[in-house]
Amino acid sequence: MKKVKIVIGANFGDEGKGLLTDYFCSEFPAREKVLNVRFNGGAQAGHTVVKADGRRHVFSHFGSGSFNENNLTYLSRYFILNPMLFVKEYKVLESKGVVPRVYIHKDCLVTFPCDVMINQMAEAHRDKNRHGSCGVGIYETIKRTSNHRKTTIGYIQENFDKLADMIANTIQVYVPKRLDELNTELTDREWELIQNDNITENYIADLGFMLKHTVIADDNIINEYDNIVFEGAQGLLLDADNMEYYPHLTPSHTGLKNAIQILSAVDACDLSLCYVTRSYFTRHGAGLFKTECDRTNIKPEGLRDKTNQTNAYQGSFRYGYFDMAAFRHSVEKDLGFLNRRAGVELAVTHLDETDGFLITDSEKFEVADLLKIMNLNTCYSSYGEKAEDIQCSVL
Known part of the structure; x- marks a missing residue:
């Protein structure tokens, strides 16, 4: 069994x-x-x-x-x-x-470079009102594939020669609409990044590598x-x-x-x-945390997490009872x-x-x-x- x-x-x-x-x-x-x-x-x-x-x-x-x-x-x-x-x-x-x-x-959904960039740029423009995203485009991938084109790995494998056109169409047609929804106006530099051909070429090479090794x-x-x-x-x-x-x-x-x-x-x-x-409890990112406290309340000399470091999108790692x-x-x-x-x-x-205890x-x-x-x-x-x-x- x-x-x-x-x-x-x-x-x-x-x-x-x-x-x-x-x-x-x-x-x-x-x-x-x-x-x-x-x-x-x-x-x-x-x-x-x-x-x-x-x-x-x-x-x-x-x-x-x-x-x-x-x-x-x-x-x-x-x-x-x-x-x-x-x-x-x-x-x-x-x-x-x-x-x-x-x-x-x-049927796995596949993230495009623009999904990641929209995610990160929108978070940056929110400033102190950030959602606490990890910044790798998870939600933006779901949003795009629901409202524009559902790019699964199976579909991309069958249409790999059309991938550059898929990405270009997404940038031209979908990205401006999505930014309007997010009430986010990009700088010229940010638009240049989203439209950068080298990023697209490198991405296609990475996707080809992934297909070859899976x-x-x-x-x-x-x-x-x-x-x-x-x-x-x-x-x-x-x-x-x-x-x-x-x-x-x-x-x-x-x-x-x-x-x-x-x-x-x-x-x-x-x-x-x-x-x-x-x-004890922890949280990385914004949002309700009912038992949040200072790390020294959990351990007098404090706690330090080796994996979860302060970053631009999630902020500081939070501790709680x-x-x-x-x-x-x-x-x-x-x-x-x-x-x-x-x-x-x-x-x-x-x-x-x-010391072997759970701390409330x-x-x-x-x-x-x-x-x-x-x-x-x-x-x-x-x-x-x-x-x-x-x-x-x-x-």
Whole structure:
């Protein structure tokens, strides 16, 4: 029977999904291949994996289990492709001894350079009213492919010789209308960048590289593997349907919904879900953060995140107390999409920073207490940044 694990972030992202994905992928015997499925989001993900030999990588376009030689990545139909970032990351991984093996669903949307530039330029023009976007064009890709032309990777592969014309038409016809919608007036320099032929030529070369180094597939690929790890991006509180936090959300379903749909063709499997949280909350980007506090309130000497640095689009990394009400509500709501038998587990990361406790605004409590509150019995507790730092406990 297939063994399937689904890794889901329960907060605002940055919970440790990369760490847990690497851990679960590495638990399978080295002789057995593992399909690592990305079931939402795109290249805005930043999933950090650190191996015992010192290699470190922040995964965006590839499964976080990729350091394991038996791992293959499947970018499902819900993943948004960015050829420019794909090539950049592919070559970085090669330099670290990894040659990624990747399947791409034929219906994946593909980001154009103008999507990225509109995203970044509009955010810059908003100044202090920025939305907190990651700046890689995810929402703009969805918007363009809904209102102008739906450019999937399958369609582009079949019409690759027309790609330059597709991009030129998009710039001439769609971009001015979109900028009007955004009430954004570009400078002459910004327009020159959007219309730059060299950018288009380099982009086409990158897309050709991506096609050459991947295999176009569909969800039937799931049936070819017995070991599957689904890797979510962002977190449940950022789900597109979580209106309490609107408009500062991600334009995708961050929980079970997509993964369960992909699994619909699988009649039977040994399925387990793992909801991941830090021992405190974080958020990168603008928007409601009910338990936000100074990092020294979590740890007197302060906290420092190696992956999430201050940037022009998301601003500073924000810290907050563990929000029990939000955590419990988001997990229980997400389980409403579960339509088959499954085990439910928790994972708590960054416990080494909080002396093994989860930190709320009024008390410290242990992992065992969280399991009792959630009426669950299995938790993976992480006391470091490597898979070897994870301990599994069962009540």
